[in-house]
Amino acid sequence: xxxxxxxxxxxxxxxxxxxxxxxxxxxxxxxxxxxxxxxxxxxxxxxxxxxxxxxxxxxxxxxxxxxxxxxxxxxxxxxxxxxxxxxxxxxxxxxxxxxxxxxxxxxxxxxxxxxxxxxxxxxxxxxxxxxxxxxxxxxxxxxxxxxxxxxxxxxxxxxxxxxxxxxxxxxxxxxxxxxxxxxxxxxxxxxxx
Numbered sequence: 001x002x003x004x005x006x007x008x009x010x011x012x013x014x015x016x017x018x019x020x021x022x023x024x025x026x027x028x029x030x031x032x033x034x035x036x037x038x039x040x041x042x043x044x045x046x047x048x049x050x051x052x053x054x055x056x057x058x059x060x061x062x063x064x065x066x067x068x069x070x071x072x073x074x075x076x077x078x079x080x081x082x083x084x085x086x087x088x089x090x091x092x093x094x095x096x097x098x099x100x101x102x103x104x105x106x107x108x109x110x111x112x113x114x115x116x117x118x119x120x121x122x123x124x125x126x127x128x129x130x131x132x133x134x135x136x137x138x139x140x141x142x143x144x145x146x147x148x149x150x151x152x153x154x155x156x157x158x159x160x161x162x163x164x165x166x167x168x169x170x171x172x173x174x175x176x177x178x179x180x181x182x183x184x185x186x187x188x189x190x191x192x193x
Contacts, residue, residue: 079096098171
């Protein structure tokens with residue numbers, strides 16, 4: 001017999017740390033079990049013992065709740081390297097990113113957000129205006145450091161970052177995340193020229 005989670009009382013406008021932790025844990029578990037397509041605010045609320053209005057106040061839609069979970073998981077799994085060259089940093093970071101997309105529940109269901117963004121204005125806005133700026137801040141630091149070291153002109157930072165993102169997204173969206181390191185290294189060389 002399934003036990004109902006304890007209902008959590010509101011503490012007003014502030015976020016209850018206990019409720020926030022319960023919601024994020026329920027969201028992580030649900031993502032691992034059902035993927036992005038089976039992920040819903042209603043089910044997260046039920047599992048966390050939290051009210052749907054509370055969750056919707058903190059995360060206005062499932063895309064934004066997923067982005068919050070994804071960000072915490074990714075930041076914990078992938079440190080930003082500083083090995084002295086853009087090539088070395090990108091190779092290490094890309095290897096770790098692809099491992100995250102293959103092995104972490106949030107990483108594995110990332111494609112679901114991208115797919116939903118193709119048909120949902122809400123998901124597209126969350127992807128474009130929340131996910132992208134937050135998730136590209138860390139890798140962007142590698143490109144900024146490389147420009148500061150004189151590896152390329154500072155005016156090229158955003159273009160090079162976009163090329164690297166496009167390369168990675170091609171691989172995640174076509175489920176080609178097990179490329180051998182030698183092949184990946186050759187492609188990173190091309191991106192760093």
